[in-house]
Amino acid sequence: MGIRTEYFAAPSDEVAATALRTPGGPADPDQRTDLPRFDAVAVPSMDPFIMLGGLAGVLSGRPYGEVTAHPRHGTLVCSGGDEGPWIVTVSQTLADDLASAAPTRLARAAREWSATAPHAVPPRQLAAALLPLAALATRAADLGHGLYCWTSLTE
Structure with a gap:
């Protein structure tokens, strides 16, 4: 069993919660x-808790425990039950860091992050994931929206 993750932008927790009614995810x-x-x-495979905590630490230069203690780091917005889907928040600090990072900074962060990731993930794979996530964060910032993660279990 694996995990499916889609990151998305929404103007509020209430609007983000409506993504729970889209069985295929927020991009449906x-x-x-x-x-x-x-x-x-x-x-894929970028969970909003551990993986994003590592990314937040690398981008901000702050310790993992500090960034994961942020009140909006992986906070549950709504749940579809024990098997999901679930919608959780992404901290505004991380969203801002992603939105403001140049591609070279994202590539460097991917290398640093790869060295600290709990599972061996190649830097190229992380960099490939960061570019669209950073672009989403930029679009969200332009609209004054927050970032969220829709997560579901897969077989």
Whole structure:
């Protein structure tokens, strides 16, 4: 069993919670418009707790325990039950750090992050995940939205 993660932007926790009603995730198209319900990116195997905590520490230069103690780091917004899906917050500090990071900073962060990741993840794989996540963070910042993670178990 694995984990599926989609990061998405929403103007509030209440609006983000509506993504729970989209069984395919926040990028699922609205049946009336055929457009995605949320601006979202799939980032495989990047859980919003441990992996993003490591990323937040690398980007901010702060200890892992400090960044994961942030009140919005992985805070549950809503739950679909024991098997998910779940929607959790991404701290605004991390969202801001992602939005402001140049591609060279993201590549350097991926190398540093790879060295501290709990599972061996190649820096290229992390960098490939960071670029769309940072672009999402930039679009969210432009709209004054926050970042969220829709997470579900997979078989």
